[in-house]
Amino acid sequence: MTRALIFGTGSIGIMCAMILHRASVKVTCVCRSNYAEVKKRGFNVESTIFGKETFRTSIVRLVSEAINDDQSFDFVIVATKSLPNTSDGIISAISPAMKDKKTALVLMQNGIGIEEVYHKAFPGNVILSAVVYMPTVETEPGVVFHQEIEIIHVGTYPSQSDASARELADKFVQVVAKGGGTAVAHEDVQGERWKKLVANAAWNPVCALTRCTDLQFLKTSDYSRGFVREAMMEVVEVAAAMGYEEHVGLDTVQMHMNRAESRNSPGVRPSMMMDMSMGRRMEVQTVIGEVVRLGHNHKVSIPRLEALHVLLVGLDWALDDATSKQGIR
Amino acid sequence: MTRALIFGTGSIGIMCAMILHRASVKVTCVCRSNYAEVKKRGFNVESTIFGKETFRTSIVRLVSEAINDDQSFDFVIVATKSLPNTSDGIISAISPAMKDKKTALVLMQNGIGIEEVYHKAFPGNVILSAVVYMPTVETEPGVVFHQEIEIIHVGTYPSQSDASARELADKFVQVVAKGGGTAVAHEDVQGERWKKLVANAAWNPVCALTRCTDLQFLKTSDYSRGFVREAMMEVVEVAAAMGYEEHVGLDTVQMHMNRAESRNSPGVRPSMMMDMSMGRRMEVQTVIGEVVRLGHNHKVSIPRLEALHVLLVGLDWALDDATSKQGIR
Incomplete structure (x- = not known):
């Protein structure tokens, strides 16, 4: 048995x-x-x-x-x-x-x-x-x-x-x-890790920071769709630098964008957004921090991921500070 | 009289x-x-x-x-x-x-x-x-x-x-x-507007998105200080493209960074952060949206301001949505 x-x-x-x-x-x-x-x-x-x-x-x-x-x-x-x-x-x-x-x-x-x-x-x-x-x-x-x-x-x-x-x-x-x-x-299952991360490293921080679901965020401005796409492309570039260019590419980004855009209203609240709304710590390091670190090491240009990362680290700190002060919203 | x-x-x-x-x-x-x-x-x-x-x-x-x-x-x-x-x-x-x-x-x-x-x-x-x-x-x-x-x-x-x-x-x-x-x-008082905006266009979005005061954010990671500096430098570049290179420059950035770093704990909660915490709309357009628009028009590279802007528009939308649903935290 x-x-x-x-x-x-x-x-x-x-x-x-x-x-x-x-x-x-x-x-x-x-x-x-x-x-x-x-x-x-x-x-x-x-x-x-x-x-x-x-x-x-x-x-x-x-x-x-x-x-x-x-x-x-x-x-x-x-x-x-x-x-x-x-x-x-x-x-x-x-x-x-x-x-x-x-x-x-x-x-x-x-x-x-x-x-x-x-x-x-x-x-x-x-x-x-x-x-x-x-x-x-x-x-x-x-x-x-x-x-x-x-x-x-x-x-x-x-x-x-x-x-x-x-x-x-x-x-x-x-x-x-x-x-x-x-x-x-x-x-090599790491190719699958990167494929999922293309969506997660973009959507999790964006939704946690803005408090919008994926679908809501896409509708908030003319720039939001392009921003998410470009952030996903940055993950693809880091994955390529790690040798996973055959596993993830433009088609991965397109698949993840289509998935978000075809959702029923109000869209999906990614896990980090759920954690944020409950005042819990978020998986910052494994979902975006490590991508940023690898991007730096391989000299890939990742300005959007860097911005999302530094802001998310700040928000995660503030959530922890609020929790430790019993000041959860 | x-x-x-x-x-x-x-x-x-x-x-x-x-x-x-x-x-x-x-x-x-x-x-x-x-x-x-x-x-x-x-x-x-x-x-x-x-x-x-x-x-x-x-x-x-x-x-x-x-x-x-x-x-x-x-x-x-x-x-x-x-x-x-x-x-x-x-x-x-x-x-x-x-x-x-x-x-x-x-x-x-x-x-x-x-x-x-x-x-x-x-x-x-x-x-x-x-x-x-x-x-x-x-x-x-x-x-x-x-x-x-x-x-x-x-x-x-x-x-x-x-x-x-x-x-x-x-x-x-x-x-x-x-x-x-x-x-x-x-x-030409616009030079003074740009000088103040160098701080405001960076700190207001950063603090509203992260819920950290300026001083707290600087301490949350090794990257936070560099990020704020670079975002301020992007405002300086846009100001220069608008003809205000004599009014704002590296020294303006240094002055604003020094001001934040020398604050007493816990630091300052900028107006947008106050608005965010009260569930009120934020001055997104005049404080960062217009800088981004001018940056685009003058082909200045402003990836950090673009990221802050698109996230802030999302957060502002979510605050309004929460308010309209009486769901303020």
């Missing part, structure tokens, strides 16, 4: 739990803030693709409660936000579950540059990097609404890995398929 | 009323939202430069109540915010007081490109353009706190005007001096 531990049961963690549960995987979820609610009523998903489902998995408050000397996990799935200084805490929290070298770590997080710290912490384990398209909101603790699309791109980290690592990526794809989901294995 | 009508009794209008009142000018203030409070307790100023003062002037709700067939105003002073589509309303409101061609209109507003619409509406009257340095907050209706600096730069609009127009500018300077204030007449 396949066993999986899910660390981080926000909306992506819950969607993943549902798919694996449907695949008859023995799933254990680490529930931190939502333990009591999930204990009482299980997980609840309402999806335009998967339908309505209430399900229960083993739940624990701490990873140590899920450890059994006789059995190890096939997959430890991290589906938390990636904030600065949180990876140390995550690593120390999940390490009891990573003892068996056959256990693969699956990172379901946004942005780029997220894997290296885990690779260093668990050098003997296979690391799978996953790019998830699953637009969701957690409407109440343990309750998720999902729509539009579901696909998980996955690959080994680093991309040059041995056959046994690739087999684990393939096994993960098969398990997701068995659960009714869609997963695709890639030789 | 010199007579002055002040339209717009926010903090700048009240400071101006105090100085003219001290100069024994017969001042009439048009009080709109704060009429009842001012009627009851007069105007109150607490200033680190002028000290504490409570004073009363004639107050009216409408300009028409201040019109007297025997006497006209020497100065009609507009000290409102300059928002899109408000100038028509201001022009129609003040026009009863502009009937006498000897009446000069004094525009005490931020930004650039603010005068032409008034010049067209009152072609027979002298237009004086004023750049005001008077950091103030209106803490309650009719109550103002002022600190740090007070100076009014003034000149005719257009700058090429006849001797009689220049005499009115000089007369205004003398009246301010008699009231204990500081005013300086300029051959």
